[in-house]
Amino acid sequence: MFSIGQMSKQTHVKIPTIRYYEQMGLIAPPVRTEGNQRRYSQAALERLSFIKHARDLGLTIEAIRDLTDLSAHPEKPCADAHRIAKEHLASVRERIAKLQRLEVELARIEVGCDTGQMESCYVIQALADHSLCVEEH
Amino acid sequence: MFSIGQMSKQTHVKIPTIRYYEQMGLIAPPVRTEGNQRRYSQAALERLSFIKHARDLGLTIEAIRDLTDLSAHPEKPCADAHRIAKEHLASVRERIAKLQRLEVELARIEVGCDTGQMESCYVIQALADHSLCVEEH
DNA sequence: CTTGAACCTATAGCTACTAGAGGGATTATA
DNA sequence: TATAATCCCTCTAGTAGCTATAGGTTCAAG
Incomplete structure (x- = not known):
């Protein structure tokens, strides 16, 4: 114990x-x-x-609960477990794609600014003005 | 108004x-x-x-508060705004890297299972046994 | 002037924990 | 056997960033 x-x-x-x-x-x-x-x-x-x-x-806790409930029934087909893993994989891929778009945007914003005065800081301008964005997010 | x-x-x-x-x-x-x-x-x-x-x-709300406080002082150097953007970019890149490691793992888990019975489901086994992992997470 | 949409505050709920207070249990050593 | 150090208990509240609900008030169009 x-x-x-x-x-x-x-x-x-x-x-x-x-x-x-x-x-x-x-x-x-x-x-x-x-x-x-x-x-x-x-x-x-x-x-x-x-x-x-x-x-x-x-x-998520919810998904884990589903999986553990499933594993308590060894005689059942595992299609549901398969589906949960698959759905999660899809959501992970979506998050990666989204973050990669943000990365492009942030890298562009960060590089655009060369440490002048706040007045003309590109970081602030880019955040204020969505139209400066290359892609949608 | x-x-x-x-x-x-x-x-x-x-x-x-x-x-x-x-x-x-x-x-x-x-x-x-x-x-x-x-x-x-x-x-x-x-x-x-x-x-x-x-x-x-x-x-984060916190980072935004910092940025808006900064932009209220146009005469200051924008190094701080620059730093906030840079730090955030680094954290985004970290999150991407982490998610990509998970993606590899999940894809492997999901493919490994070919819809048999729960008893032998690879999804469940892989989740139960960390040693089956290819990489650390 | 009436009606319906928009607005107000206040409170509680969501995820997945984490931290702290104030106290009791267990275990190792003297 | 006594005591100290460590561990454990419950309960409550806090974290981020909202979202939802209840019960009521105000605005603007016709």
Whole structure:
């Protein structure tokens, strides 16, 4: 059995975050000692690792809940898990594309200014005037 | 003079958001009609456009506050504005790099699964087992 | 003058945590 | 066995940047 601190060290999930996940129903309430402290099983540790990993990959709590619900039914087809991963991949790609457009814009703004006075600063002008933008955002 | 609704339409900033910006001290409290409704000047409209544009580019409220404070002093050198833009560009590039690492991982996970049963679903396995990852995240 | 759209304030909710207060439990050492 | 150090408990509130709702007031067109 692991204390919450041991769980935290092994998974790199902070203690208040573990309690938060319990509150959110992502992990089951563990057994308690006589003194009311949480004690976790190996299975709980693995589940928390799963959650940590999925969060690192940017999945929402909601998506993770769906995935863990799915994995509780090994006999079901995994099309849903497939779909969740696919949707997430699409959203990641969208974010990348959006950020890359911003990068172009910011690089242009930043380079355009050669450290004169505020009065003529291109950074300020470019931010004030959307029409100076090369692309839409 | 513009009503808050007209401001909203022209800048595509939602009405509650405009009020929120006022609360946060990003825009000055405008004059009011006898009936207590907000009336904005042309200058206020331009300032809101600036804010909208900067937000679209992903700058934080804090950074925008810094920039607008700077632009209120046209005689100062614009090095600070330059620095804010530069820092933001660096953080955008970092986010892009991070998302691209995730993209690789997710694409691999998603392709690895060919819609069998949950029991052997690679999506679930990959999320459960960090050691299956190609790179760190 | 009436009516309907637009406006007002205040409060609560969203995501995914994080921090702090004030106190109790566990464990290692003397 | 006593004590100190560390760990853990609950509860509340705060973070960013809004968005939504409720319940009421004002404005502008016809």
